[in-house]
Amino acid sequence: MEKLIFLKYGELSTKKDNRGFFIKFLSDDIKKNLKDSVEIKYDLGRMFIIPNDNNFDNVINKLKNIFGIHEIIVAYKVNDRDVEFIGNTIVELLKEKKFKTFKVDVKRSDKNYPIDGMSLRKIFGGCILKNISDIKVDVNNPDITVHVEIRNKEVLIYFDSIKGIGGYPVGTLGKGILMLSGGIDSPVAGYLAMKRGIKLEGIYFESPPHTSEAALNKVKELAKKLAVYNNDIKLHIINFTEIQEEIYKNIPHEYLITIMRRMMYRISAIVAARSNAKIIVNGESIGQVASQTLTSMSAINEVVKIPVIRPVACFDKLEIIDLAKKIDTYETSILPFEDCCTIFVPDHPVINPEKEKCVEYEKLINYEDMIYTAVKNKTTIKITSEDKLEYQDLL
Numbered sequence: 001m002e003k004l005i006f007l008k009y010g011e012l013s014t015k016k017d018n019r020g021f022f023i024k025f026l027s028d029d030i031k032k033n034l035k036d037s038v039e040i041k042y043d044l045g046r047m048f049i050i051p052n053d054n055n056f057d058n059v060i061n062k063l064k065n066i067f068g069i070h071e072i073i074v075a076y077k078v079n080d081r082d083v084e085f086i087g088n089t090i091v092e093l094l095k096e097k098k099f100k101t102f103k104v105d106v107k108r109s110d111k112n113y114p115i116d117g118m119s120l121r122k123i124f125g126g127c128i129l130k131n132i133s134d135i136k137v138d139v140n141n142p143d144i145t146v147h148v149e150i151r152n153k154e155v156l157i158y159f160d161s162i163k164g165i166g167g168y169p170v171g172t173l174g175k176g177i178l179m180l181s182g183g184i185d186s187p188v189a190g191y192l193a194m195k196r197g198i199k200l201e202g203i204y205f206e207s208p209p210h211t212s213e214a215a216l217n218k219v220k221e222l223a224k225k226l227a228v229y230n231n232d233i234k235l236h237i238i239n240f241t242e243i244q245e246e247i248y249k250n251i252p253h254e255y256l257i258t259i260m261r262r263m264m265y266r267i268s269a270i271v272a273a274r275s276n277a278k279i280i281v282n283g284e285s286i287g288q289v290a291s292q293t294l295t296s297m298s299a300i301n302e303v304v305k306i307p308v309i310r311p312v313a314c315f316d317k318l319e320i321i322d323l324a325k326k327i328d329t330y331e332t333s334i335l336p337f338e339d340c341c342t343i344f345v346p347d348h349p350v351i352n353p354e355k356e357k358c359v360e361y362e363k364l365i366n367y368e369d370m371i372y373t374a375v376k377n378k379t380t381i382k383i384t385s386e387d388k389l390e391y392q393d394l395l
């Protein structure tokens with residue numbers, strides 16, 4: 001008897017034409033994540049994962065963080081397809097488990113197997129009842145379901161499945177640029193975008209000396225947390241100081257944030273085009289702050305043609321916080337280091353900015369040259385989930 005893991009793809013399997021494409025992405029992700037710790041085999045449309053060194057817990061924990069996997073199943077494979085042998089093996093496995101009620105579910109992948117499904121269910125059910133005391137059958141709400149799959153050369157026996165995180169394998173839907181600040185919202189937005197199969201690159205706007213090295217390190221740490229799902233993540237770091245200062249000096253303060261965000265969007269769109277990313281993703285949430293009213297979002301959005309996806313647009317803050325805790329970004333996000341927005345926040349930001357005024361005010365600064373310089377001077381780093389960052393020093 002061999003113990004192994006196989007996966008159920010759920011939503012993926014509905015995409016018939018693209019199935020092979022999705023599964024190739026998924027298996028590449030699995031190989032990157034699990035490296036030499038497993039052997040992967042394919043048979044009759046199933047992907048089997050065999051942990052080396054029998055380290056099932058470790059492998060399952062990693063599989064739980066890979067998008068595209070809906071169920072993780074630990075199964076026992078036997079090569080003898082004799083009914084009596086299968087029945088005895090089931091009993092042997094069940095003796096390790098605590099349950100009062102059960103049902104048997106049989107799948108005959110080999111349609112030529114000489115006994116039909118209904119008879120097999122009865123045979124295995126009878127064998128279990130005969131050999132284990134104080135249990136009974138409950139087909140509606142059993143404590144345990146015994147799954148038996150009769151395949152061409154072997155039989156798989158398995159019980160409960162472990163829930164995966166679902167979604168699509170990262171990269172299958174293309175690439176996006178995530179505006180990643182040090183706040184709570186944008187990492188959550190990034191997670192949700194990755195779940196839809198979008199591979200992300202991050203962009204962070206810093207304004208040294210107004211923003212600190214610690215703020216940048218915090219963003220790197222958040223990128224590292226997202227890298228768990230994205231395999232690795234590129235982070236583009238844009239020096240925003242000159243633009244920020246020029247806006248501050250020349251533009252009426254109630255429009256500071258609106259204009260600043262229009263600049264961020266313009267730069268993100270250029271970086272996206274260069275990275276062949278099809279969308280911008282950010283953590284804007286409707287109504288959360290002055291720059292996130294519908295009028296503000298519209299005045300800001302109009303400077304770019306690329307679609308801007310806002311995965312948390314309709315979540316309230318508590319829902320976002322819940323998710324941030326679940327994906328383990330919350331504790332990092334609430335560290336106190338300022339990102340560039342918070343330093344230049346005016347007392348009374350405009351809630352309903354006028355597009356014409358934005359255009360008029362932007363004429364007061366030479367923003368095209370500054371944007372060109374900022375993009376030219378950007379630094380790009382690659383962060384993996386295993387990188388040792390200086391994060392601990394921040395605490």
Ligand code: ATP
Pocket residue numbers: 178179180181182183184185186187203204205206281282283284288289291339340341
């Ligand atoms: P967050 O909690 O994600 O920081 P927020 O509620 O503070 O969001 P804003 O500061 O208005 O809201 O930012 C809205 C979105 O704009 C952020 O979620 C992020 O996607 C993007 N953003 C803001 N500041 C930066 C920055 N310095 N670098 C990159 N993206 C940024």
Ligand code: MG
Pocket residue numbers: 181182183339341
């Ligand atoms: Mg913020």
